[in-house]
Amino acid sequence: MPVRKTSAHSEEERPKPKLTVADMAAVKKELEARAKYKIEILFSRHRSSRAEKASPLMVLIWESGKRFHGGGDQKMYWCGYNDCDKPLSSDLFAYMHVVCPHCNREIFLDPKAKQAHVKSLIEQGKNPDSMRRMPYVVGERLANLTPPKLAELLEKTWRNLDSNADIYLKYSPYEIRYDPLHDNETKTVDNLERVRIQRQPVIYTLKNIMKDLHAGADLRGRLLSMITS
Numbered sequence: 001m002p003v004r005k006t007s008a009h010s011e012e013e014r015p016k017p018k019l020t021v022a023d024m025a026a027v028k029k030e031l032e033a034r035a036k037y038k039i040e041i042l043f044s045r046h047r048s049s050r051a052e053k054a055s056p057l058m059v060l061i062w063e064s065g066k067r068f069h070g071g072g073d074q075k076m077y078w079c080g081y082n083d084c085d086k087p088l089s090s091d092l093f094a095y096m097h098v099v100c101p102h103c104n105r106e107i108f109l110d111p112k113a114k115q116a117h118v119k120s121l122i123e124q125g126k127n128p129d130s131m132r133r134m135p136y137v138v139g140e141r142l143a144n145l146t147p148p149k150l151a152e153l154l155e156k157t158w159r160n161l162d163s164n165a166d167i168y169l170k171y172s173p174y175e176i177r178y179d180p181l182h183d184n185e186t187k188t189v190d191n192l193e194r195v196r197i198q199r200q201p202v203i204y205t206l207k208n209i210m211k212d213l214h215a216g217a218d219l220r221g222r223l224l225s226m227i228t229s
């Protein structure tokens with residue numbers, strides 16, 4: 001008995017879609033176009049977008065897609081020396097301390113590490129004063145800034161991240177308190193991951209930043225309009 005041919009292919013017979021050379025080039029380009037870093041601004045719930053009014057906020061920086069096979073970001077830190085203030089990858093962290101790759105100075109990871117070092121110097125009968133002056137890495141930058149000052153800080157942060165970062169504006173469900181006395185200390189933020197995923201952020205992608213810069217836009221002006229919109 002002859003087998004009747006039907007025009008419809010079964011699921012198994014249907015040829016699998018193959019990526020063409022052009023597809024693969026497009027995927028590669030897309031991955032390459034992805035920004036290496038991420039800048040996140042977290043605003044308190046009650047923030048003002050009026051140009052003259054300061055709002056408490058938190059700045060965080062991340063290495064994009066560094067964790068979980070590209071699915072997660074890795075938190076970055078700033079050098080604790082005010083005259084350096086450059087971003088650091090936590091890949092550089094050694095036990096209790098890190099050497100800043102920009103200024104080559106040693107920085108403590110946290111107050112506990114500093115206490116341990118100071119204590120051991122005292123026990124050895126050595127002067128701990130210079131150790132006491134050594135700063136910590138900065139994990140979250142807390143500030144109380146007007147929109148123009150924030151635009152200035154964002155532009156500086158973006159340039160310090162090799163001009164290779166996406167910028168996210170988010171609203172924290174928690175109050176952000178700014179304490180100028182503890183400006184340079186590392187603070188632990190509870191539920192940081194939870195804060196990060198709440199509410200739809202405003203995103204200024206590297207791609208759009210580049211497009212605007214090519215069109216002759218002034219970056220700080222664009223950032224200011226993003227903040228105040």
Ligand SMILES: [Zn+2]
Pocket residue numbers: 079080081084085086100101102103104105
């Ligand atoms: Zn440094």
